[in-house]
Amino acid sequence: MHWSQYREQGFFLGIRLLFWVHHRIGPYAFKVTVYPVVLFYYLKNRSGRKAVREYLEFFSRRFPNSSTRSNWKTGFQIFLNFANSAREKLEAWFVGIPDNLVNFPDRSELHQLVSSRQGGLIIGSHLGNLEVSRALGSLTEVRVNVLVHTKHAVKFNKMMKMLNPLSQVRLIQVTDISPALIIHLSEAIEDGELIVIVGDRIPINSVGRTCDADFLGRKAPFPQGPYILASLLKCPVYTLFCLSSPDGYDIYMEKLCDRVLMKRGDREGHIHFLVSEFAKRLERYCRMAPLQWYNFYPFWDQQK
Known part of the structure; x- marks a missing residue:
């Protein structure tokens, strides 16, 4: 199946439960509860286990000197890490991430972009915790527009404003690049705002708009959409990765190009x-x- 057809409602109900436990009972209760919840989903989600095992196999072959191996323990740890990252996502949305927990060595790159008031497109991924990097809005007081596939973006924006009136984050639900979307995003770029999109999910409706690239020793399809969008918006493009660390979060922001040229x-x-x-x-x-x-x-073998 295409990735968008997989059902995750059960897992996200579990994440909501863990978030409630963490904030109503405490971190210790969360640590106790997270194991049975994640174990249940780990055992139930056969396709997820298979995908994680495939990734770990390719990773261990690509980096044989790494201690990372493809086994059930490592796979389960990834599921555990995801549960923790999902809790952190909710905290990033509704509570906020303290600035002292964010290590951002490329912060000058962001401030330079914001001070130019030309706006920019930021390409993230499902590595680490992209939601934490949405603290960019609070760091710069500039609006951050996040392109998502959820159908509940409008309701989520209303809830965000109710829970956090100072939030600079706005979700925009999108399944394809339409003229109306381009006009809307062009206005955001002209106002010096940032647009965030992920670059490791093939498109939902734009069948065939992918490029094969080497990733962990094998060809894999990556979406063209972020780069087509950047060419239409005529703005600089950056990559952004946010990794969890023992001291908090490490954000890495690098320029990819000044403009995407369609010759x-x-x-x-x-x-x-x-x-x-x-x-x-x-x-x-x-x-x-x-x-x-x-x-x-x-x-690597996604059906479109």
Whole structure:
């Protein structure tokens, strides 16, 4: 199945339970409760276990000197890490992340972009915790527009405003790049706002709009959408990865290009180069935190 057809309602009900336990009873109760909840989902989600095992196998072959191996214990640890990251996501949305927990060595890159007031497109991934990086809005007081596939974006925005009136984050539900979306996002870029989109999920409706790139020693399909969008918005493009660490969170922001160029006769050449560069960066940061890539779907042999 396409990744968007997988049902995750049961797992997210479990995450809501864990979030309630953490904030109503305490962190210790969360640590006790998280194991049976995640174990239940780990045993139930056969396709998720298979996808994680495949990733770990490719990773261990690509980096044989790494201590990361493909076994049930490592796979279960990834599920546990995801449960913790999901709790952190909710905290990032509704409570906020203290600035002293964020290690952001490339912060000057962000401030330079914001001070230029030209806006920018940021490509993230399912490595680490992208939601924590949404603290960019509080760090710069600039609006951050996050493109998501959820159908409840409007309701979520209303809830965010009710729980956190100062939030600079806005969710925009999107399944394809439409003229109306381009106009809306162009206005955001003109206002100096940031747009965040993930680069490791193939599109829902734009069948065929992918590029194959080397990732962990094998060709894998990556979406062209973020780069087509950047070419239409005529704005600089950055990659962003946020990894959990013992001291908090490490955010890595790097410029990918000043503009995406769609030259006649070679419209996909530049996009293919950028996709390959994104895949290289994703692999590099996966090597730094191999148990933080939360992909529970067939990735290398995705059906479209």
